Amino acid sequence: MEMTGERLIEADRAAVWAALNDPEVLKAAIPGCQSMEKTSDTGFAATVKQKVGPVSATFKGAVELSDIVEGESYTIAGEGKGGAAGFAKGGAKVRLEDAEGGTRLVYEAEAKVGGKLAQLGGRLIDGFAKKMADQFFDDFKAALEPGPAEGAGEPDAATAALEPQDPTDPGDPVPPAAHEPAAHPEFQPKEPAAPQKKSWLQRLFGS
Numbered sequence: 638m639e640m641t642g643e644r645l646i647e648a649d650r651a652a653v654w655a656a657l658n659d660p661e662v663l664k665a666a667i668p669g670c671q672s673m674e675k676t677s678d679t680g681f682a683a684t685v686k687q688k689v690g691p692v693s694a695t696f697k698g699a700v701e702l703s704d705i706v707e708g709e710s711y712t713i714a715g716e717g718k719g720g721a722a723g724f725a726k727g728g729a730k731v732r733l734e735d736a737e738g739g740t741r742l743v744y745e746a747e748a749k750v751g752g753k754l755a756q757l758g759g760r761l762i763d764g765f766a767k768k769m770a771d772q773f774f775d776d777f778k779a780a781l782e783p784g785p786a787e788g789a790g791e792p793d794a795a796t797a798a799l800e801p802q803d804p805t806d807p808g809d810p811v812p813p814a815a816h817e818p819a820a821h822p823e824f825q826p827k828e829p830a831a832p833q834k835k836s837w838l839q840r841l842f843g844s
Contacts, residue, residue: 640746640770647739648781654708654733656781663700666777668769671695679703685717687725689750689765690757694719698726709733723752727766742778746770 646653656662660681664673669687676682679702686695696717704712714728727748734741748766 640748640767641744642746642770642774643741643743644774644778645736645739645741646778646781647783650708650733650735650740653740653742653781656777657711657713657731658702662777662780665780666773668772668776673700679705683715683717687769689754690761692722692753692757694722694754696725704730719752719754721753723750723754725750725754729770742774744770744774 648656660673660675663681664670664683667673667683667685669685671684671686673681673683676699681700682698683700684695684697687693696719698715698717700713700715702711702713704710710730710732712728712730714726716724716726718724725748727746729744729746732743734743748762748769750762754762
């Protein structure tokens with residue numbers, strides 16, 4: 638079965654190319670991959686566990702890179718044996734192009750199976766192969782693109798307190814007394830002193 642497609646990845650071409658050659662990124666993107674170790678500059682040993690219809694098997698095999706044009710394209714091919722389940726092999730020609738907002742990854746993939754797997758029927762095998770290719774390139778894209786920041790879109794209390802308020806919003810009413818400064822004791826108005834009674838000497842001399 639042959640499959641084609643493309644993904645726009647929000648990363649520069651150098652980063653995408655480096656990821657295409659990183660065994661850890663490839664391991665995370667290959668569905669069911671349990672291990673992947675680099676065996677040479679262009680080769681990897683891989684173990685993949687998959688279930689195709691009623692058949693479940695662990696495939697052990699190799700992944701090889703060829704037709705390498707540095708920073709631009711290569712062919713990735715793999716083949717694994719799953720014991721009584723049979724074998725599976727496939728590959729993809731991958732090409733990178735500069736695009737607005739990142740890098741466009743274009744691929745042409747194919748897959749073949751043999752043994753018990755081949756007895757499951759072409760429609761089931763074709764559907765499974767397409768699903769695996771889509772999942773690989775979706776997961777590869779996700780590994781290179783940053784996810785949304787945790788809590789994004791929800792300002793915290795401190796940020797909300799610093800945000801300018803709408804001048805047309807009256808807000809909570811504030812009692813007028815809250816804006817009037819409390820009078821200092823020294824400036825409190827004094828009550829008029831009570832008139833003092835004159836002594837008998839002041840009354841006698843008229844003063």
